[in-house]
Amino acid sequence: MSEATLKDALTRLGHAMVALEDAVSSRIEREGDYVEAEAEVQRMNAxxxxxxxxxxxxxxxxxxxxxxxxxxxxxxxxxxETIRAVLDR
Structure with missing residues (x-):
């Protein structure tokens, strides 16, 4: 494998790692939002x-x-009615 090919592979690997980290961060954020929404629903139900x-x-x-x-x-x-009856007498 040539040095250029190795550098390209490492660059692609670096980009893939950044994309994976972004995806994980996004997923964690969405799950946090879900937990907060679920807690709010529970408060509303109570x-x-x-x-x-x-x-x-x-x-x-x-x-x-x-x-x-x-x-x-x-x-x-x-x-x-009782008062009327008494008054009528």
């Missing part, structure tokens, strides 16, 4: 679960308040 729980509690409270409102309204109607 927030969603927490918000869903709070929504369920709020809906249950709203139902209880609606039931209480209906009971108060029923009692007011009964009280008004």
């Amino acid at each position: 927030d969603r679960a927490r918000l869903a729980g709070e929504l369920d509690k709020s809906e249950a409270r709203a139902e209880r308040l609606e039931d209480a409102n209906k009971e108060v309204s029923r009692r007011l109607v009964t009280a008004m």
